[in-house]
Amino acid sequence: MVSFMSPAADTPDATPPSPGRRGRGRPRKTADERDDGNRRQDLLRAAARLFRLKGFAATSTRDIAAAAGMRSGSPFYHFENKVALLAAVMQEGMERALVRQQAAMDAASAAARAQGRTLSARECLRVLVRNQFDLLLGPESDFIPVMLYEWRSLSDAQRSEVTRLKDVYELVWAPVLHALHASGEMAGDPGVARLLLFGALNWSAQWYDPARVGQGGYSLDELADIALQLFLKPPS
Amino acid sequence: MVSFMSPAADTPDATPPSPGRRGRGRPRKTADERDDGNRRQDLLRAAARLFRLKGFAATSTRDIAAAAGMRSGSPFYHFENKVALLAAVMQEGMERALVRQQAAMDAASAAARAQGRTLSARECLRVLVRNQFDLLLGPESDFIPVMLYEWRSLSDAQRSEVTRLKDVYELVWAPVLHALHASGEMAGDPGVARLLLFGALNWSAQWYDPARVGQGGYSLDELADIALQLFLKPPS
DNA sequence: CCTACCGATCGGTAGG
DNA sequence: CCTACCGATCGGTAGG
Structure with a gap:
């Protein structure tokens, strides 16, 4: 890209605003869109997508704005600065994750209760794993991978807030894994097993291709x- | 950091060379050190460490030089440019990994042969997993994590060369996993199982702390x- | 491998 | 939320 401006002046923006252009430009915003937090949400979504695609440090705030x-x-x-935008992406992602995990567990529990029974630890794990694949690989799945792979760019204070939310998320898993360990359905120290299991799941963000589900690729249910x-070991 | 120079001139370097300083400065290089590829190796090691610590995009070539x-x-x-340095770190890492994986397998095979037997698939997997933990978490373990987490910054040509080496590395695993699947010791499609297993192992680079081995932390053997x-399922 | 430097880009801001 | 801009940093280079 060559700039014809004097070196002292920035190229104001990728597409300078030509007052006379018609249609085609930035869409006119209705009062509705302008009033609520839509613009902030748009920024968060764009940032999540680009941070996942190129990484935090390689994404410019100009890219996100555009x-x-x-x-x-x-x-x-x-947002006060670039890293506050990153922190907001992560917090938004973790809050959504918490809500969806709770909803998935509640729905499965209710379904079991309708059959007059309770969920086994094995069934709980299945719900949690399936939900995590959805968070990592399903629609609107940019937020969680960004949280997993970009937390080193946060300040200490931001990192501990995200860690707090992550701890709440993992709190749901602990009793399930302990029960499976106690029944002999899962081997190995449950603390380490949890880390290895999360690794196996989280890594899928690096290789899973949703577009291949039809052609030999597995669905999230199959995964x-x-x-x-x-x-898990076979139930005894 | 405040610069007192005219805005047109860079601060030449962090510590400008004062001709009169004695001792303490950059160590005088012997002919030996200057002749072989030591300086290139120093750069690779420094780059690997910083790329792992801060990420490729957030590490400046000045940081690495210093x-x-x-x-x-x-x-x-x-190196021709920054990304060529990254590619060299990854290739160096993968070549070392291949050598060490082969050496580990050869040593284990030889030990078994000395006892007049061959390695079981289970024993092979144990050797491969233990070696991978060493590559990820042992001494000189910056190269492989950089390869795992920074490959998106490579050009297409560089990426396919690294992918080729990675494929060779994984080639050793495939028959072992197939044998374990055939004997019922490992469940699930072996292709997906390999990806999940690698995820579990590779993720350890994010949480394992070698300093905690004494105080409640597990050793690489225990891991x-x-x-x-x-x-694995219990052998039948 | 160092010196001295360039052009580009980047995060961020004042003022509207 | 846009305009117009600043100061800093960055990758990279010519010449020695």
Whole structure:
């Protein structure tokens, strides 16, 4: 890219605003869109996508602004600085994850209760694993991978807030894994087993291709089944 | 950091060379050190450490130069550009990994042969897993994590060369996993099982702390044992 | 391998 | 949220 401007001046933005252009430009915003937090949400979504794709350090705030249909300075109206935007992506991701994990467990529990029984530890694990694959690989799945792979860029204070949310998330897993260990369905120290299991699941963000589900690729349901077969011993 | 120089001029380097200083400066190099590829190796080691610690995009070539005891322009005498340095770290890491994996397998095979027997698939997996923990977490273990977590920064050509080496590395695992699957010691499609297993192992680079081995932390041997317990069914 | 430097980009800001 | 801009840093290079 060659700049024809004097070296002292920035190229103002990728596409300078030509007052006379018609249509085709940034879409006119209705009052609705402008009022609520849509613009902030747009920024978060764009940032999550780019941070996942290129990494935090390799993504410029200009890239994010452009992806959200803004000019280069505008993200700083919504976020104090670049790393605050990253922290917001992670917190948003973890809060969504917590909500969806709780909803998945509640739904499965209710279904079992309707049959007059309770969930086995094995069934709980299946629900948790399936839900985690969805968080990692399903639609709107940029937030969690960013949290997993970019936390070193946070400040200490931001990191401990994200860690707190992550601990709450993992709290649901602990009793399930302990029960499976106690019944002999899962071997190895449960603390280490949890870390190895999370590794197996989280790594899928690096290789899974949702586009291949039809052509020889496994669905998220099949993936969860395979993971459970691999990690659990046959019930006795 | 405040610069007192005119804005047109860079601060030449962190510590400008004062001709009169004695001792304490960059160590005088002997002819030996200057002749062979030591300086290039120093750069690779420094780059691996910093890329692992801060990530590729967040590490400047100046950081790397300083860590190797050079001035800011000198890395480009050894490497064409920054990403070529990253590619060299990864190739070096993969080549070492291949050598060490082969050596570990050969040593285990020889030991078994001395007892007049051959290795079981289970024993092979134990050797491979233990060796991978060493590559990821042992001494000089910066190269492989960089390869695992920074490959998106490579050009397509560089990426396919690293992928080729990685495929050779994984080629050793395939027959072992197939044998374990055939004997019923490992469940789930072997292709997916391999990805899940690698995930479990590779993720350890994110949480394992070698300093805690004495105080409640597991050694690499213990870790390998736990992983095998977790992933394999009892032998029949 | 160092010196001295360039052009580009980047995070961020004042003022509207 | 845009305009116009600043100061700093960064990858990289010519010449020795």
